[in-house]
Amino acid sequence: MVRAGLARFRRTGRHLLADGDQAHMVARILIIGGYGNFGTYIARTLANDESIRLLIGGRSADKAHAFSASLEAANAAEGHAIDIDGDLTEALGRIAPDIVIHTTGPFQTQDHRVARACIAQGCHYLDLADAREFVATIDRLDAEAKAKDVLVVSGASSVPCLTAAVIDAYLPSFGRLKAVDYGISAAQHTNRGLATTSAVLSYVGKPIEMLRDGAMKTVYGWEDTHAVRYPGLGTRLFGNCDIPDLTLFPQRYPTLRSMRFCAGHELKALHIGTRMLGVLVRLRVIGSLSDHAGSLLKLAFAFDRFGSGRSGFHMFMSGLGHDGNPLERRFWIVARSGHGPYIPCMPAILLARQLARERVRKPGARPCVDLIDLDSYLAALSDLDIEINRDDIEA
Template sequence: MSLRVLLIGASGVFGSRIARQLAGDPRFRLTLAGRQSTSLAALGESLGDPAVQMAVLDVAAIGLVEALTALRPQLVIHAAGPFQVQDYRVAEACLACGSDYIDLADGRDFVAGIGRLDARARAAGRLLISGASTLPAFSSAVVDALLPRFSALKTIHHAISPGNRTPRGDATVAAILGYCGRPLRLWRDGRWQWGRGWMSTRRQVFPFGGRWVGLCDVPDLELFPSRYPAVREVAFRAGLELRRLHFGMLAAAWLVRLGVIRDLARHAPRLRRMSEWVLGAGAMWAAWWWSWLVAI
């Protein structure tokens, strides 16, 4: 029998990619869920699979347990970020209705705290997975694969720098902007110290060339010191392909640190659209002046 899969946040950047992978596969009976019926309908039409079902669902609304129970999923994939501002209501609703659960969370506190539900999940015989994303799922897999090459692992510095044309959703942008310029805990010299989001910028050499990268607040910073006890330093950085965009973000981080901008994350949709316009220098200057305006 086909596995009944409920995909929450299906019309987002990552959700739509998962939908395209699962649609048409006879092993799965897919239901796309999200807050906007029009977006779901457009995605469903693009998939070309008449067996795919739709469900308008708001994870923040009252009655989530009842809604999931009515849909009868066997597996819920939660791709509706940003997870930095969410609690565990979706995972708890899955436990209540007898469904397995997996999310794409990259929020540090969210992923690190999911363990509080471990005893309940084991008692219910349910699978509960958080952080099935680039970080920490892929990053920890890479470190595990490299471990046999070292007699001792003392430092983990890893970085990512996507191309400017890589699709990015508002939730992803909001997650990054949420910690720009703000304090974040870092494991340095075998003890917890403090850094600042998108700061401590440095030049990172990738196989495709050098790019600027800055500190990011990700689950790895919290999980790796305990997963790899001998490690004395863990840092993760990210950067943007276009230097003017990267340093525009750094400028915004400084404005947050100085208290000029109070809530950068709420401007995520507009800043994401502006980043897509940046193919020349002029738009970056517009972004720079706009960052000053939003602070007022």
């Protein structure tokens, strides 16, 4: 067994750990932004996996070391200094990861330099990007990734991974899927960070191309305000958002005539306030709200006493059944106890575990679709305070 393990070590670069008469391979997984909002969720979930050694990376070596020391990890975690704007070749060569999970946003202002550096290093790459162009163009690295026999996945998060998985699960019910209308409502008590806030604010009041009535049309971020009532959660307000799906899905589901993706705050006052600021952006009275993310984030925290730790996701699909009659399907997720942020983290967690065990052997670069099915995704959420509601309605 040890001899076989050594042969595998030479082939993959993974570390061989001996445990008495047993030996097992351990993948070194670097989480860039590992002590940040999403990074901490991922790290704590992966920490007890005996096939993984966590490498907590960030600009602050002290914070990386402190957080890695706090983890009750199956294999002692390490802290490392790494700056995505710095010398990535040096950093990755020093840290020597097998897999990199990139969580440091906002991705709207980044290019693919981290993914390219991972390909050059010969390690797999996953990110939690929600930026439309960033995710939709990751396949430009496909030839490079295949040449180095690594997997490069962008958007290993709610969009487009969960959203595509939901549509794929329901698609067989439709003779023709014509429209999808879906959104995410954040909890007020979620652990909000500056990068996530900047990403959301970057498109408030800005033009967005969205599929409407069979053609791409211009809408504006945070406009088209509408209410959605969630089972057991109440009514939440939503406005237009820009995500990778808006580019990927019209090609992936060619029968679609209309798409709408929206997001919203839990508190209606904050949602309406953001909507009003969006009007000022559209009128060019002020520039991008992302320039004021720090101040607006502090203002949002002042409303925490009026909110909760409950967030939601909904998707409404409509079209024609196989009998030619109108058909609608509805899908809901309600997260309580502040567990909502685990939902966007889950694709990266699942793929990291699979890569650590060499269960994903399809090298190349692609958005995160066709890698995790809906049942697997939901099963991974089963131990959390998360409720799934499928309201299947034939109209």
